[in-house]
Amino acid sequence: MQQNKIKVAQFGLGPIGIESIKLAADKEWIEVVGGIDIDPAKAGKTLSDITGVGKLAAARMYKSFEELAEKGKVDVVLHTAGSKADVSIQQIMPMAQRGVSVVSSCEELLVPKFRAPKLAEELDAICRKSGARVLGTGVNPGFVMDVLPICMTGVSRTVEHIYVERVVNASTRRMPLQKKIGSGLEPEEMRRLFAEGKAGHAGFLESLALIGHAMGWQFTETYELFEPVIAPYDLTTKFFNVKKGQCCGIHQQVVGNVGSVQRVHMDLKMYLDARDPHDGATITGDPPLEIRVNGGVAGDHATVASLVNAIPRILKAQPGVLLMTDIGVPAWK
Amino acid sequence: MQQNKIKVAQFGLGPIGIESIKLAADKEWIEVVGGIDIDPAKAGKTLSDITGVGKLAAARMYKSFEELAEKGKVDVVLHTAGSKADVSIQQIMPMAQRGVSVVSSCEELLVPKFRAPKLAEELDAICRKSGARVLGTGVNPGFVMDVLPICMTGVSRTVEHIYVERVVNASTRRMPLQKKIGSGLEPEEMRRLFAEGKAGHAGFLESLALIGHAMGWQFTETYELFEPVIAPYDLTTKFFNVKKGQCCGIHQQVVGNVGSVQRVHMDLKMYLDARDPHDGATITGDPPLEIRVNGGVAGDHATVASLVNAIPRILKAQPGVLLMTDIGVPAWK
Missing domain, CATH: 3.40.50.720 (NAD(P)-binding Rossmann-like Domain)
Incomplete structure (x- = not known):
């Protein structure tokens, strides 16, 4: 053998x-x-x-x-x-x-x-x-925000729009993830790191590109938005102490348009103390499809x-x- | 072209x-x-x-x-x-x-x-x-109760058990489906038709076989269970009048065991006035996975x-x- x-x-x-x-x-x-x-x-x-x-x-x-x-x-x-x-x-x-x-x-x-x-x-x-x-x-990119919604459209007669969301409760995750999302940094510092390509979720535009490829949508415009999530109260994890007003995570979005029509919107939140972590997709089309992975799929x-x-x-x-x-x-x- | x-x-x-x-x-x-x-x-x-x-x-x-x-x-x-x-x-x-x-x-x-x-x-x-x-x-067989749960296990380190369920509200469906699920028949008549292979959801054991094949499980025992769903009150659809106590749908299950270990359980309910129609799967393993298609995927x-x-x-x-x-x-x- x-x-x-x-x-x-x-x-x-x-x-x-x-x-x-x-x-x-x-x-x-x-x-x-x-x-x-x-x-x-x-x-x-x-x-x-x-x-x-x-x-x-x-x-x-x-x-x-x-x-x-x-x-x-x-x-x-x-x-x-x-x-x-x-x-x-x-x-x-x-x-x-x-x-x-x-x-x-x-x-x-x-x-x-x-x-x-x-x-x-x-x-x-x-x-x-x-x-x-x-x-x-x-898992992301590679599955929950791209392959899974694509797979769902296998039963679609038509697809008009795909919305994908993922909410990760970073409090339950390993130290490197809590660090990666900027836990305890000042919001301005986190914005600067993202602008320099040193922070944020990698491969998000690739997930968008894979969906576009699978659906046959030639995007004429794509863009990515980034905002730190601000701690609404003092937060403590096994690895970090985050003060109210500091960064406790990231909120990142990508959008793909074909001409004046928005085809894909993807929304990712990874932050400490996030409620109701999940992966989900809403596919507008015939039939309409709404899928949800309760608790989400743990990344690493x-x-x-x-x-x-x-x-x-x-x-x-x-x-x-x-x-x-x-x-x-x-x-x- | x-x-x-x-x-x-x-x-x-x-x-x-x-x-x-x-x-x-x-x-x-x-x-x-x-x-x-x-x-x-x-x-x-x-x-x-x-x-x-x-x-x-x-x-x-x-x-x-x-x-x-x-x-x-x-x-x-x-x-x-x-x-x-x-x-x-x-x-x-x-x-x-x-x-x-x-x-x-x-x-x-x-x-x-x-x-x-x-x-x-x-x-x-x-x-x-x-x-x-x-x-x-x-869609079923072919997607919601087999391919979709299989696809989810692409992110699994281990899979111990797969539970799949589908609840279809037949009141919202076409006449042939309402007829197929025995709307208005006496429960005994529906049991007899199933036993003769003339009623029930076709291809259920095939869905089980596909999951077994994909997971590498050589089932030593598989079986199928069937019960009519009994109307709890008088029901009226566009196509049928069903009296309390008559059949208003089907509840069908299949199970796959490997030795003494149950690996797959699939549960399908299609009946009139079903609440909360949905498709879902619960994968026991590492990580645990729970997926749900809200409203379900309409069959035909x-x-x-x-x-x-x-x-x-x-x-x-x-x-x-x-x-x-x-x-x-x-x-x-």
Whole structure:
């Protein structure tokens, strides 16, 4: 049976990378063959040292993909090393050149051609030649605010407008998320960080682009709005103390218009003490559709699941740079 | 552009068939090339005569698929001519032999091998040779109680159990549905009709089989339960008068066990005056997931949409007898 397993390596061993390869190690159909991280402190270690999973003692850490690839076969790399399409594509190129497929958590790779059209085209050509598949996915972007509403329209006779919303109660989430949403910062500071591209939810315009692609809407205008959520009272979490009037989260929206017609509006709130966390979509059309995920889908925890679950589906798809709508229906594997 | 359109014919011109080809006629990417129905009263007519859609005046009615196929090219047949897998496969065989793909509303074709393993295998072999694709789909079975919960598990680390429910308020639905659920029959009569396979929701065990297939659960036991819903007071609809104590709908359930562990429970209620109609699923696992479609997805009306929307997706898939989980994410086209 061993030789039928899918050989998987992990690129990037931050918190998400560690969770990702730990989940992969649990799957009977996966053989974990190694890890790659540029951090010199990790060199020479094993994935067992880094993850605490005993059975990964034979899976070594490598400084580069090339070093790992020279040691033996790899089928799929799980890539969790940043949010930027251009940087990620540069990292993925050598993998694709060797015919190794990649599932990435890079938010901008949900629709690679949106930010990096030339690199995406180049990568696609490499994949088609080598047989590799490259997919960007996750929970958001990658599922709750894009794939799920798209999937609902499979029963639509007509679709006029799609509204998607997500409310995350950040108080129940890990420290990095509470930090990312600016807990305890002054609102002006948070606005400045967003304007500089250093804060806010990444990949939101990519979710919009994926919906537009699936619906066949050629947006003539898209835009993104950002506001800090202001703490209405003093707030305390396990990790932060936030004073009334400070930032306790983010409210981010994107809109897609075709001519004078608004087609998509997406609304994301992630803040401390948020009431009634949920994911939802309202599809105006025939029939009207209103879907709601009570409690919402927890991001980080489920993101690694969406990466690992996508592996069998990309391997069944045609080689190339893939979108979530190019591969089979999501499913637990 | 005309030559790039997908050439579609309609097999079966009952109410669903008429709605189906009318919707297809609305699509810019479809060219409707004809209709097939064994009813001699329809012979020699055009689809315009039958549907009232003026632009279908050139699309003739034929008595058989062969007769239509000899007149010109067909890419896809929309098949809406019954619920039984064996009968439907016999009708589809000649289409597949000519390399013509089929999207069918036949409930048992959601998982053809469940009721007709040998015929399904034979059809699959024909498809692989000829390049045809055959898919059974719809709203239920085909989406709300199977594909939608499966899709949710794309973000699951683990799945322990899937509960799916659907409540349809039949008072708001068409006459055939109100009749199908036994409105006004004596409860005993309805039980007898179900036992004889003449009443009840078709394709429920197929939905269960699709979920089992997607989750990798080899059910050791599956069963179906049926009870009429008894009118708690006198009920009047546009089409029926139902006395207190008579049947006003159906309550149908299926269960799938693996050994001593229950993995799936599905609960369907379709009755007059049902409160809070909705579709929902509760997925026990990590993370727990609870999804709800408020108001539910209207069956007949959306079923024809699911057939037409599936056309581009089957043509991108590998030839063969396909499951909904073998093709791309559902989407409006």
